[in-house]
Amino acid sequence: MKLKEQTIAQVVIGSGAAGFQSALRLYQNGERSLAVVTENINAGTSRNTGSDKQTYYKLTLSGKDPDSVGNMAEDLFAGQCVDGDQALCEAALSARCFFALAELGVPFPCTEQGEFMGYKTDHDRGRRATSADPYTSKLMTEALEKVVKEKKIQILDQMQVIRLLTFEGKIKGVLCLDKTAKEESSYVLIWCENVILATGGPAGMYHDSVYPVSQTGSSGMAFEAGAAGKNLTEWQFGMASLNPRWNVSGTYMQVLPAFISTDQEGNDEKEFLLEYFKELPDLLSMVFLKGYQWPFDVNKVFGGSSVIDLLVYQETVIKGRRVFLDYRINPGKRKESEALPYASLLPEAFEYLKQAGACFGTPIERLKHMNEPAIHFYKDYNVDLYKERLEIAVCAQHNNGGLSADSWWETGISGLYAAGEVCASHGVTRPGGTALNAGQVGAVRAAEGIRLKKMYEAEKTERDPKEEKIREKLRKEAFERISLSENANGNQSPAALWLKASKRMSAAAGMIRSRSQMEEAFRETSEDIRDFQRKVRKPEVSQLALFYKLYDMLLSQKVYLFAMLDYAKAGGASRGSALYTDPQGELPGFKGCEPFGELYRCKLDQKTHGKEVQEVVLKDGEPVSSRRPVRPIPEVDYFFENQWRAYRKRAGIDG
DSSP states (O other), X not given: OEEEEEEOSEEEEOOSHHHHHHHHHXXXXXXXXXXXXXXXXXXXHHHHXXXXXXXXXXXXXSTTOOOOHHHHHHHHHTXXXXXXXXXXXXXXXXXXXXXXXXXXXXXXXXXXXXXXXXXXOXXXXXXXXXXXXXTHHHHHHHHHHHHHHHTTOEEEETEEEEEEEEETTEEEEEEEEETTOSSSOEEEEEXXXXXXXXXXXXXXXXXXXXXXXXXXXXXXXXXHHXXXXXXXXXXXXXXXXXXXXXXXXXXXXXXXXXXXXXXXXXXXXBOGGGGTOSSHHHHHHHHHHTTTSOSOOGGGSTTSTTHHHHHHHIIIIISOOEEEEXXXXXXXXXXXXXXXXXXXXXXXXXXXXXXXXXXXXXXXXXXXXXHHHHHHHHHHTTOOTTTSOEEEEEEEEEEXXXXXXXXXXXXXXXXXXXXXXXXXXXXXXXXXXXXXXXXHHHHHHHHHHHHHHHHHSOOOXXXXXTHHHHHHHXXXXXXXXHHHHHTOOOSBOHHHHHHHHHHHHHHHHSSEEOHHHHHHHHHHHHHHHHTHHHHBOXXXXXXXXXXXXXXXXXXXXXXXXXXXXXXXXXXXXXXXXXXXXXXXOOOTTOTTOTTOTGGGOOOBOOSSSTTEEEEEEXXXXXXXXXXXXXXXXXXXXXXXXXXXXXXXXXXXXXO
């Protein structure tokens, strides 16, 4: 075993859009002792995911639609459990971050006159959404990576951070596994002043997931270091293709594909949605609305488009069947010559399709007409929608919760910042595309927070004499983490335990949640952590990365499961993308509403919890919860001279 040490003042962990933007902003602020640390520069969600036209949410920048920073902040804040200061930051910086990306070459479309127009997305009352491509976040990441490399900012690739080292609530260093080592395990201990964590959501927790396989997250080490989790109950679930993993949102739904169910062998084929809708126009309208109401939403189950998610969930999870989208045939119409009853759809659906000139043909023909790149995407993965069906399921897609942070995106650990999906700036619901904006804004705020902290703190003229003693203590912690693998003596492979744990999480803490299942999953996860070395066999050097990822994933699962249980026990009910079962309650309109049965008897959260934030921290290895009111949207003094004076002070212009 080898252990090297080095000092880098500013460390960014993660090489997605938020990570590269963080590094770029730190560099622009004058930082030169700086590095991006990444386990794989080509991995992660930013570079490997998207949708029919992956959305970037920003302030309205075209036409006559009325909009303002205040309006956008209020819309973000209305998502429940959202801190108002972060909502205002995300609104205020959205245009600045968007234009910065456009100037780097991200091809956001504009009119001939230069207006960046938009469209409506889920949970959006305006037309703030825009898209560069099905791969918007990939294009963002590549553009940012290019400029980071041009600035010669150090990138430490194949370095997996396995422990955050803190002392008295302040970040001091990070312990990394050197994944390039082949014969002997090798580690690098980086001493630092600040860390911006940009590792994405803990996607590896779930088996049924639309995240790319390379996106696993590393929230466990942040919890272990003492960072608080916030809104951990809140995830987004929605329909996605299984191979490749991809959201079937937007145009994929708006072109009205047929939903086909089969048994596991592909037999007993039926268009199962027809069994639950009396009239074809009702079915078609709900499928269309899934396009921009893509995430499952308990408020849109009865009389809304989320009934489609429940029917797919029931068909796959409860009945054990397989569900496919077929773009070659129209729903309920086997003959191409039979036109769909477009004029009988909901006015919203009919007017959209009419304006798009798409009231004709089969779903694949409509998809080619409205969004041909959406077809090319699957072709790139050897799936020809002209010739074959697309298997789907309801999958985990995005974590609206994450690490709790202030308006500078700093966690409760001094010097540890969180940018991107790992930060819990979202609440219960959010407009589609806000994640990309939040990641860019978080990067700007974290870098600026670091600059201000350095400016306000008195410069140390000499090294703290206690520093070496602190480092010696932290070296022991580093060796303790290394010994986790050195002393493992179980008989299970990390891959086998990962599969078991992720399936357990999907079953107990997915779209449908029951207290009994969550309690059992929490107990089993706690046992896996407690007996980790006795359960998992000693890994070969090539298996170390997965070994440490597994431990981190189990820590995340434990904290998240506790948060969900704590919420349920406190009287929290179904909201957002999670339906909590409750034999004592029922959804409005439940009576006589088959096919959901007892499993879906529940009550809706009546916003009693929407004005408070649940936070969870690990203390002596066990999670503890607390609640606080959401921070309101700040009341800002917009008198110019006052703000100009404050700005000059922050910018260091007045000395």
